[in-house]
Amino acid sequence: MEIRKQKTEKGMLVSVSGRLDAVTSPDFDKEMEGCIAGGDTVLVVDLQGLEYISSAGLRSILAVTKKLKARNGKIVLASLQNMVKEVFEISGFSKILPIFSSKEEALSQL
Amino acid sequence: MEALKKPARMEHLEEMLAFVSTRAREKGMAEKRILEVELALEESLVNIINYAYPDKDGTVEIRCVPSGEGKLLIEIRDQGIPFDIFSMSAPDLDAVVEERAVGGLGIYLIRQLTRVAEYRREGRTNVLSLLF
Numbered sequence: 001m002e003i004r005k006q007k008t009e010k011g012m013l014v015s016v017s018g019r020l021d022a023v024t025s026p027d028f029d030k031e032m033e034g035c036i037a038g039g040d041t042v043l044v045v046d047l048q049g050l051e052y053i054s055s056a057g058l059r060s061i062l063a064v065t066k067k068l069k070a071r072n073g074k075i076v077l078a079s080l081q082n083m084v085k086e087v088f089e090i091s092g093f094s095k096i097l098p099i100f101s102s103k104e105e106a107l108s109q110l
Numbered sequence: 111m112e113a114l115k116k117p118a119r120m121e122h123l124e125e126m127l128a129f130v131s132t133r134a135r136e137k138g139m140a141e142k143r144i145l146e147v148e149l150a151l152e153e154s155l156v157n158i159i160n161y162a163y164p165d166k167d168g169t170v171e172i173r174c175v176p177s178g179e180g181k182l183l184i185e186i187r188d189q190g191i192p193f194d195i196f197s198m199s200a201p202d203l204d205a206v207v208e209e210r211a212v213g214g215l216g217i218y219l220i221r222q223l224t225r226v227a228e229y230r231r232e233g234r235t236n237v238l239s240l241l242f
Binding site for chain 1: 148216
């Protein structure tokens, strides 16, 4: 898994690629905690390059969502692909999280 | 029948998933379906790694059992405490974020992504049988 962060006027753009699973999700958690600790409470998570997610990854996304809500912050997801999109649908996560088809669209909605 | 036996530890997870995805690829499965197979495997293995051996080290074995054309039958075997993961209740998929608990989600995903998912106890061995 690789995470890249880019500050934008609307919020922090976080691009995640590779695999978000039981092995890599602790690193994702640390990165997200770093964002929140640094005062970033609006996150756009771009999953264009994410090819695989498991329940450990879903759990991490849910955890950061709850933390941001508690701080009146916000998280939006963008560009879910193939298997990742399917797992969000099966698990019901696509119903409880704001998801956009591209990071541009996500940023424009903030 | 091909098999792989490893210590039930997180550091071996990726190797175990790669073992199965290689077999799935040999069977000509589509790449998206292979990722689904890996997901069901990961959920099963993480459960064993985290809970099967609370007081000692143990192993987990993956067997690729010969099955019909276009099918993949995987058996996951451990000698940990008896645990039928399918006795767990399903998650509430309609709960809002604040109320959403993720327990049981992995097992729900296993059920959704397999044709058949069954647990049985053979002597001192837990056997999880997943048909894709």
